[in-house]
Amino acid sequence: MKKQEIPERVFPKAKDDAAAANQAKLLPQTADPAYRLAYDDRDFLLRDDLRPVRFQLELLKPELLLEEAGIGSTFVMYGSARIPPPENADAMVAAAATETQKKIAERLKAKSHYYQVARELAQLASGAPVSEDGKRQFVVCSGGGPSIMEAANRGARDVGAETIGLNIVLPFEQAPNDYVTPHLSFNFHYFALRKMHFLLRARAVAVFPGGFGTFDEFFELLTLIQTGKMAMLPILLYGREFWDKVVNFEALVDEGVVAPQDMDLFRFVETAEEGWQHVQDYYQRYSEKQWRKGRGEKK
Known part of the structure; x- marks a missing residue:
């Protein structure tokens, strides 16, 4: 039998239908918003009733684009x-x-070395x-903003990696820093997504000194685990002096509201090399555990 070509699809693509719809003859009926294709109607998509749809879109868009970009895993960096x-x-x-402003500026200056630590950690990852x-693997991911976030993206860019x-x-104005890879730069409406x-x-996650946003991200991660x-x-929790000052972890244990073993969920570190070594050691142990599991060994 002679080889036959089978069409890839029999329905037009959505973007082609949208283009055709926009060429419709101008009539009172076609001019009314009700006639617009639902997925091409911005006013319709922004209605309060469509919030569940927008949630789904905000979940799907980055997921699909990161998959298409070949991102297997990320190294997330939180911070001020x-x-x-x-x-x-x-x-x-x-x-x-x-x-007062000078005291605050001096305290921020004392933490400025963490910018360089975050940059070096991103280079290693x-x-x-x-x-x-x-x-x-371990593609560096940040909130895309300034300061520690910028340092993370900058470190990846230093070694020619996408981030x-x-x-x-x-x-208030919040623009991506200059070091985020353009096709991996995403914008969100919903904090939850x-x-x-x-x-x-x-x-792997590195948490540097930060404010409410960093606390939110860090403690949600701890809660999930x-x-x-x-x-x-x-x-990796960077800046033990800072964290011991702003969060009394031991008091949480003493008060019985968290278990002593919960303190093992994170590791205090100070340098990029120390942090990256911990990540490598962690996954070396994980690999050995999986190997033993495959052989039917208990330990």
């Missing part, structure tokens, strides 16, 4: 949007107009090998 790069720290102090299935930014629409995408592919909704993964 206010800590300056070391080279800008002195200028921040000099610009302080009051004693971005050197992770591609897995056998061709997926890229992800998950930005969010805020009442943004936080979900931080963790869907995360296989503590409650068994998410598997364990390496969590």
Whole structure:
């Protein structure tokens, strides 16, 4: 039998139908918004009733594009949007107009070295090998904003690696930093969906000093693991002096509201090398455990 060509599809693509619909003859009926294709009607999609649809779209779009980009796993970095790069720290102090502002600027300056630590950690993570299935592993992912987030994306860019930014629409201006790879730069309306995408592919997380947003992301991650909704993964907590000052972890244990073993969910570290070594050691132990499991061994 002679080989025959089988058409790939028999229905037109949605974008082709949308283009055709926009060429419709202008009539009173076609001019009314009711005639627009539902998926091509912005006003319709932005109705309050369509919130569940927008949730689904915000879940699907980054997931599909990250899959198409061959992202197998991510190394997520959380941290403040206010800590300056070391080279800008002195200028921040000099610009302080009051004693209170100067004290705050001095404290931020004292944490400015974490910008460089985050940058170096991103450089190390971005050197992770591609897995056998061709997926890229430990692709650096940040919130896409300034400060620690910028340092993370910048470190990946330093070594020629692509890097992800998950930005969010805020009442004040919030633009992606210059180091996020353009086709991996995403913008969100819903905090909940943004936080979900931080963790869907995360296989390691570094948490640097930060404010409410960093606390929100860090403690939600701990809660997901503590409650068994998410598997364990390496969590690096940078800046023990900062964290011991702002969160009394031991008091939580003493008061009985968290278990002593919950303190093992994260590891205090200070340098990029120390953090990356912990991640490597963690997955070396994980690989050995899986190997033993495959052989039917208990330990």
